[in-house]
């Protein structure tokens with residue numbers, strides 16, 4: 750069991766996504782072969798989209814009807830808004846797989862016409878209730894992007910949500926990354942993962958990746974605060990790789 754983060758460097762974003770996708774399919778098939786029902790948390794953003802398409806292109810021998818899907822965070826917008834991480838994942842991956850709809854746990858969407866600020870807190874609590882009702886003790890794989898500022902999911906540097914320890918989810922009304930209203934898993938829940946896999950590509954992520962591997966305040970670089978119970982892997986391209994990991 751390797752507890753130190755591993756950094757796997759690939760030539761470009763597509764290679765990062767393909768490598769993570771192949772490992773993802775293998776990890777899910779292995780978990781099912783061991784009699785488990787894998788619970789995974791997907792993420793949002795550009796590299797996640799590439800990853801979703803790579804998994805859809807090579808879904809392997811996984812029984813997708815027996816995989817439970819969650820999201821590490823979600824934008825609190827209407828369900829059909831292109832900004833929804835779940836909608837992005839459905840279009841790129843889930844709609845192409847024989848998933849069981851009962852195993853796909855989207856975070857609540859904004860009710861059309863409702864005020865996001867007035868309904869965000871309840872939505873975050875509702876997602877926490879779904880986790881209590883349907884969530885396993887640990888996620889098999891937690892997929893995460895990393896922002897240029899070191900954010901993960903919707904836990905941003907200097908924001909109170911990073912420090913939330915006594916809730917399963919965090920309501921984020923003021924995300925510096927648009928859209929502003931979001932629901933995020935809290936740091937303790939992100940850490941309830943056998944495997945934490947970060948996906949990052951491009952030189953704009955190099956500083957955040959490097960600093961997330963260095964000791965320091967989690968409030969400063971939230972990615973510092975997420976590590977898997979069994980493994981933590983950074984799937985990065987050469988541009989985002991820390992100097993210590995470059996060939």
Ligand SMILES: O=C(O)[C@H](O)[C@@H](O)[C@H](O)[C@H](O)COP(=O)(O)O
Nearest residue numbers: 793794795796894895896901902
């Ligand atoms: O909802 C979101 O925006 C994501 O969950 C967010 O945490 C994302 O993963 C990072 O910002 C990286 O996004 P990119 O891969 O697009 O840089």
